[in-house]
Amino acid sequence: MAKLSLSGVSKAYGATLALRRGDLDIEAGEVHVLLGSNGSGKSTLCKIVAGSVRPDKGEVLIDGRPVTISGPQAARALGIGIFYQELSLSEHRSVAENICLADLPGKSGIFVDRAALEARASRYIALFAGVAGEGFSAEALVGNLRADQRQLVEIMKALSSEAPVIIFDEPTSALDRAQVDRFFEILRQLKTEGRGIIFISHRMDEITAIGDRATVIRDGETIRTLKLSETDPAEMIRLMVGENSDLPSAEHELPAAGPSAGAPLLSVRNLSGKGFRDVSFDVLPGEILGFGGLHGQGQSAVLRALFGASSISGGSLELSGRSLAVANPRSAIRSGLAYVSGDRGRDGVIQGRPIVENAAPIHYLKERLLLARPSALRDKVLPALGALHTKFASLAHPIGSLSGGNQQKIVIARWLIERPEVLLLDDPTKGIDLAAKADLFNLIRQLAAEGMAILLYSSEDAELLGNANRILVFNGGAVTRELTGADRTRYNLYQAAYEAA
Structure with missing residues (x-):
């Protein structure tokens, strides 16, 4: 029994x-x-x-x-x-x-x-x-x-x-x-x-x-x-x-191969910190580099460290060929890095404040503004919100009046006003609906086409397989395999994640 x-x-x-x-x-x-x-x-x-x-x-x-x-x-x-x-x-x-x-x-x-x-x-x-x-x-x-x-x-x-x-x-x-x-x-x-x-x-x-x-x-x-x-x-x-393990995501066709030559925009060498060790990779302009593997294997920890939200104990960074030091998020932002977390309650939304204030903090920081005319701020914010088809009644409404998907769009839109060089996406679609996901990934691919370098961690395999040009599979805080081209399959993703090779 x-x-x-x-x-x-x-x-x-x-x-x-x-x-x-x-x-x-x-x-x-x-x-x-x-x-x-x-x-x-x-x-x-x-x-x-x-x-x-x-x-x-x-x-x-x-x-x-x-x-x-x-x-x-x-x-x-x-x-x-x-x-x-x-x-x-x-x-x-x-x-x-x-x-x-x-x-x-x-x-x-x-x-x-x-x-x-x-x-x-x-x-x-x-x-x-x-x-x-x-x-x-x-x-x-x-x-x-x-x-x-x-x-x-x-x-x-x-x-x-x-x-x-x-x-x-x-x-x-x-x-x-x-x-x-x-x-x-x-x-x-x-x-x-x-x-x-x-x-x-x-x-x-x-x-x-x-x-x-x-x-x-x-x-x-x-x-x-x-x-x-x-x-x-x-x-x-x-x-x-399952049966269709070698097929790409049904949500999107396989992405274009992406840039195969040229100087890296971001270079990471032997990066170590809390939750990860000896992580190295390059990201070219216009490339979407995916972070795969089972949840909690160091993907988020690397992205947060790159943004200065947690400390780095070893390794080096270069941005556009120049040495990069990120002491904190403020220095990362001013260096040209942006970070979007799937945990918008902890890392994104400013609760109790209007939509316009939630969309504008990066603009204030980069422009070193103390005050801004409402009309000028509105002119900056509206195009970014429109690019993501954000639904809202008024910029003066509190952000809590919006659905979870539209709140996440506000968090992402704040980075579109002052375009970063490198966009760090830490499971950005967590808890949002399918329509909002489609809007987000359409924008991500458009930003990559315009030359932005994008690092994407997603806990959903289909999002990585359908959008990333390459996938680094993490296990135990280290990169265990790189998947490119025809190797970007669900089967290979799981095999590397479970160290079955």
Whole structure:
């Protein structure tokens, strides 16, 4: 009997179907791998199991009994633990407190029992003795730890649930080889105890090293479950990609080859920083260079570093043959770089302010303006908004009155008033409708045709395959492969992302 079973589970967010049909069986004593591209439905399926998302339809069984997982607490009560890819730690609490956060031992009904807390946490800290690194202790504040150490705390937190079923969503992404090896030793021990493990990883070597079976999810549907000992990486990737893996995006024809000769506009050599290492590439005027690979492999980190939003620890930059130093976004803007984030709430929109103010800040910065006549500002802003077919009632209306797609158009339009030399696009279509996406990519291709150099990261494969002249595939913070010409296929994109070559 399966320890956990899902049958016909689905979830929609308005018109968006995140999970069409999720089927999954987790046996006692196995590591069951979930495979699928960005947006395939893996995370939605895991969130349903963990109780953070309620399914619209379908059945969930634990040890053969139908259950309703009404929330995270209900999931814990039913014996389900989870490691989230987005760490859920409290930076101002200690390692021990974070490990036991879901169930802090009490004393006298009011206070935390510090001795019991330390004793419980020490059991899980001891599992990683010798590989956790300097400064890692029960008393250390999580906010003072390195990225790999914080990830270990999140793993310990999941292990402390002692749940019969535990979900690990990309738990090794920040760990070094010694830490991964130790973690896999722990997983093998959990298997002998009869636990059921759901495991998601972007590394094919890890999948084949620790997994027993794998379920492939594509476009929101469970495609197939297979034994890893009886298949190979190429077959898994074919199942993830589907039949038409060698065809370009249906949304656009293959883009023109782009410029093949001439001096690079932007040259990057051995660039390293938080989340990426030794990244090198050139971008020619008029070229769209795509950043591909699974989500969170360093693509966004590189773009933010180029824009001065995060620090660079090594490497060099040249713009038009001259050395380039970007200390902060202001210096990047004045050097001719622009940045558009898909997270417009964090990185783009100025909430509570009118549309005109949201469209004009780069113009103010480049022209060093303190004041501007409304009519002159309107004359600058309207052509840029018109180029993106932006819908709005008045420039005086607050930006919050617009749809998400039109808000993103405002954020992009601000860069069209004072044209940059290099445009950095960090998953720019996240959360916007198809019509807005079409407007955006029509403009991107037009800007490239006019000689602008464009770096495009997208979590949607079709957007890269349909618009980028070349694609650099990222894995673990480094570029693992460059795809050009006829090699720009979904299959090759997945193969490089999962290191199956």
